[in-house]
Amino acid sequence: MYVTGKQRLGVNIDHVATVRNARGSAWPDPLRAAILAEASGADGITAHLREDRRHIRDADMEALRAGIGIPLNFECAATDEMQAILLRLKPHAACLVPEKREERTTEGGLDVAGDEKRLAGFIAPLRAAGIRVSMFIGHQAAQIEASARIGAAVVELHTGHYSDLDAEGRAEEAAAELDALRRGAALAASLGLEVHAGHGLTYENVAPIAAIPEVRELNIGHFLIGEAIFRGLGPAIEEMRRRMDDARDPG
Ligand code: PXP
Numbered sequence: 001m002y003v004t005g006k007q008r009l010g011v012n013i014d015h016v017a018t019v020r021n022a023r024g025s026a027w028p029d030p031l032r033a034a035i036l037a038e039a040s041g042a043d044g045i046t047a048h049l050r051e052d053r054r055h056i057r058d059a060d061m062e063a064l065r066a067g068i069g070i071p072l073n074f075e076c077a078a079t080d081e082m083q084a085i086l087l088r089l090k091p092h093a094a095c096l097v098p099e100k101r102e103e104r105t106t107e108g109g110l111d112v113a114g115d116e117k118r119l120a121g122f123i124a125p126l127r128a129a130g131i132r133v134s135m136f137i138g139h140q141a142a143q144i145e146a147s148a149r150i151g152a153a154v155v156e157l158h159t160g161h162y163s164d165l166d167a168e169g170r171a172e173e174a175a176a177e178l179d180a181l182r183r184g185a186a187l188a189a190s191l192g193l194e195v196h197a198g199h200g201l202t203y204e205n206v207a208p209i210a211a212i213p214e215v216r217e218l219n220i221g222h223f224l225i226g227e228a229i230f231r232g233l234g235p236a237i238e239e240m241r242r243r244m245d246d247a248r249d250p251g
Contacts (some may be wrong), residue, residue: 007215007217007218007244007245008043008044008217008218009042009043009044009218009220009237009240009241009244010042010043010045010046010073010196010198010217011034011042011044011046011221011224011237012046012047012048012075012219012221012224013034013045013046013047013221014030014046014048014055014221014222014225015055015222015225015226016028016030016033017060019225021054021055030047030056030063030064031060031063031064033225033233034047035067035068036233037233037237038069039234040233040234040237040238041237041238042070042237043071044070044071044072044073044092044093044217045064045071046073046075046219046221047060047064047073047075048075048076049061049076049082049085050099051077051079051081051099058085061074061085062089065091071091071093072091072092072093073093073094073095073219074089074091074093074094074095075095075097076094076095076097076099077097078096078110078115078118083122083125083126086126086131087125087126090129090130090131092131093132093133093134094126094132094133094134095134095135095136095154095156096110096133096134096135096136097110097136098110098111098136109136109138110135110137110143112135112137112143112150112152113140113142113143113145113146116146116149116150119135119150120149120150120151123152124151127151127153132153132154133151133152133154134153134154134155134156135147135155135156136155136156136158137155137156137157137158138157138158138161139158139183139184139185140184141184141187144184144187144188144193145191147188147193148188148191148192153194154193154196155188155193155195156195156196156197156217157184157185157188157195158197158198158199159181159197159198159199159201159209160199161177162178162181162209163199163200164200165177166204167200167205178208181209182212185212185213185214185215186214189214194216194217195212195214195215195216196215196216196217196218197209197212197218197219198218198219198220199219200222201218203227203243206243206244207243207246207247208247210243210248211248218244220240224236224237224240227239
């Protein structure tokens with residue numbers, strides 16, 4: 001069971017597979033990274049099986065499903081192919097994201113409001129199979145309300161825009177985006193949704209997001225895998241954990 005009040009850290013290991021695939025070899029192994037992340041305080045592992053399999057592959061998902069002791073958050077697009085894989089593997093959670101082949105990373109949130117009927121039908125068998133369904137969305141009320149209506153258990157709020165504004169030194173706009181994320185988190189929680197957040201989070205920008213009381217989980221990948229080059233994956237995760245805990249309880 002999860003400890004009440006503790007914010008969970010989900011570690012996204014996609015880019016371990018990116019490095020592996022750069023050489024077409026068997027290493028570094030994403031499962032080994034996931035097991036090390038678990039030993040270093042990660043509360044869950046997130047992996048994104050993209051349509052083009054550019055990093056995580058089907059066999060990685062199978063290995064993660066069988067090989068880790070913490071929840072697996074299976075990130076994917078809402079396609080028939082992915083639905084079939086989800087129903088076969090039955091991970092703890094499925095995080096549905098928009099996907100474009102030409103993008104470098106998940107650029108925006110899912111348009112739940114604009115695709116409500118199809119997504120309601122898409123998630124129904126996943127819910128029936130006991131998979132916690134999470135919608136990766138922006139902070140707009142329409143998207144949050146639509147996610148609640150279709151019966152999603154979780155919304156993950158996209159922090160990429162906040163992260164970009166902060167990195168560009170656009171402090172006022174970053175503050176406004178942060179306020180919008182705070183309002184979105186409060187609205188989602190008031191509708192009974194569990195609130196997660198992620199994308200673009202680093203040691204420098206994580207504190208204000210971690211401090212949002214309704215946010216129960218952060219999913220962080222690219223920065224941690226990069227930082228692991230310098231200090232090792234375990235210490236990189238432990239430092240993020242410390243920063244999250246400090247942000248929630250500065251005293
Ligand atoms: N959450 C979701 C839904 C994502 O798509 C990603 C990126 O794969 C992340 C979290 C992690 O983002 P980052 O790799 O920038 O930390």
